[in-house]
Amino acid sequence: MKILNIDAEKCSGCRLCELACAFTKEKRIIPILGRVNVFQNYAWGLSVPVVCTQCEEAPCIKVCPTEALYRDPETNVVKVKEEKCIGCKLCVSACPYGAVVFIPEKKTVIKCDLCDGDPVCVKFCPTGALKYEEPVKATLSKRREQAEKIWEVL
Amino acid sequence: MADGYAGKYLRVDLTKEKFTILPTPEEWKRKYLGGVGMGAKIMWDEVPPEVKPLSPQNRIIFATGPVNGTLFPPSGRYEVISRSPLTGWWAHASAGGFFGPEMKYAGYDLIIIQGKAKKPVYLHIDNDLIELKSARHLWGKNVIETTDRIMEDLKDPDVKVAAIGQAGENLVRYSCIMSDYFRAAGRTGLGAVLGSKNLKAIAIRGTKGIKIANKEKFNKLLEDAFRRHSPEGRYWEYIESFRKYGTFSLTDWENAIGRLPTKNHWTGYFENAEETIGMEPMRKRHYKRHASCFGCGIQCKYSSVVKEGKYAGTESEGPEYETVEGFTSNFLSTDTSALIRANYLCNIYGMDTISVSHSISWAYESYEHGLLTKEDTDGRELIWGEDGMDDVIELLEEIPFRKTKFASLLAEGSREAARRTGKGSEAYAIHVNGLEASGQDGRPHKSLGLTYAINVRGADHLTSLSSLDELGYKEEIKRRYKKETVNILADRWDEKLKGYLVADMEELYALCDSALLCKYGVMWPPIYYHQDFGKIISAITGFTEYEDPKNLSKLAKRICHLRRCFNVRLGWSKKNDALHPRFTEEPMPTGPAKGQVVHLEPMLREYYQVRKYDWKTGYPTKKELEEVGLEDVAKELKKRKKLVPVYRGKKAFQIRK
């Protein structure tokens, strides 16, 4: 099973992922409707995309009183059944990342569903800060990059 | 109703402390699109020639365009439009970063500022909330301090801030507006306009959205646009290099054609530049991290740091190519640590790196020729090379505060400094119509000579520069222009047909600066052309008429004419379409373009044919203005006797396919 792998060091802060997500999911150009949001410290030029990590022990599912939040048994992805959401916002406070967001106009919460296995943010990310890959491969590729840095010094 | 726009614009009268929010008129959208186009319309209507640049009646307009803030890359910019305190003419400057899109998300296509606040203030906008807040505690602070403090005051680390530094407060004629800390609306001295109005900053936050007229079309164009920014695109090699090195990869490319201004534009070749100040040494010595503007597929931004020596620890975003040239080869210096320091100082005090470096190098060359002495320079010996860089750095600390008479003289810009100094020092003030020449030279790149001469804001590289002949994009020339013109157009030393080429670029960039995309992607490398703008404007706004090249060309011409007419009303005429003698009379002394000069006249003739300007006076023609929908403008110019009834010159030759 693949995961959304975030490499914050690579992120340039262009926010393409955020807009692409909003446009794909909501058909509108509104950055806050992106399931992923990029946070920036302009003074130091640092940026980090923040998005649901599909927790194994998902607090949002646990607190949801209506089972609007559930885990897709096939893909293991945490999803929202919008018609079931009553807008109690318990999940919003339970999520440690702020990855579940309540949208007043919609009267429901929104969150990343990994675009059913083809995340659009990854397609738009020009730097490789967002990748969709096997967890083991992800850690190994990070380690390889470390190794490459060491080779440079050697 | 057109989509793609925020839909409203904000007018702030600082004298009356009054805000007016009105729907952005349909006529402005359809006829002027946005950015510099709308800016030109407002400047023409509201700023008559009597209004001096630093008077409260002058306007300063922050403008976005329909493409801004959409997903279409690179759409993170905004334009600032006014009348320039440096040149006295039309002024526009643009910055990337995040401020522009945020304006749209807050709900404003434009912010028009007029009047003068009694005391220093800053403007705070949070969607529908608009307030003027005291900036007493910010006055005297640099750009970083100001931005940090505003974020603290508002308790909002995501607020986007455009601010002036001390240079703007002290009316340094080339002070700029800095947004998101390091992005400069650099040229023409717009920081001083804000300073004269006592407006220290604009802080903006928005959470609204933008509607797209034709989503399906937009989606298709998007896919195509991102493909062009990928390894499948034609220009991947350039994009990759911008991503890896930033825009200073241009240093190597320019030196290779003998067009890297060196020693105050004396020559265009800096020996060994590739090994000393080129992209490899710069990256190796100073590269810190990669960054980007909003919604960009190129991503040329990065920050640099000085790792050792007396400036160790100095860190700032950039430097851009123009700044590299300004603070290295321009002073015959290979000291890249001094360069990073200079860039940092310009950023925090808010000064245009191009104008300040070339104003200082005016002094260096004047000193070399004995026109300035130690008495004029506060006891300094102004010498070229690495050893002279200490004085450059010191001056950068003094100019923003006008600390001494000499610093204050330099703060006026090179044209005025030379005028006051006299003794022939004008020969070393390398400006055109008051704006210091940027990191280009017309001698190795003839069309650039014309670019400098006819630009509405003087010697800059962003209003009509052709990169096609410059960097030899021959395949692109083949795609765009008629077969028989290709070899001539591609020859950067041949003046022939370049008047038509520059006019075409001017129109293309007028669209770019009004729809509002970044020039990278249109110029270096030339990814988009007219038809791309027609399509994207149509998909976003629903103005389908712009898919017809005739209508699109009319729109572009309208914007070009209107800006020029603004200048004509101020007194611009044929004699202003000229160059500094350095480019026309002093053959290039060294480098690959040795011996070359610019022959302006043949190019100017062609350019006049396209614009249908009168060859004797440089004035526009009534019929042409009416044809592009500027009837009122024609009427007013006629009253002022600055209009020619019929065009009697030759017909322009069509180079486009």
Ligand code: SF4
């Ligand atoms: S698209 Fe990639 S580089 Fe751009 S902000 Fe998102 S994660 Fe960062």
Ligand code: SF4
């Ligand atoms: S190309 Fe560079 S300057 Fe232009 S929008 Fe992208 S990052 Fe900004």
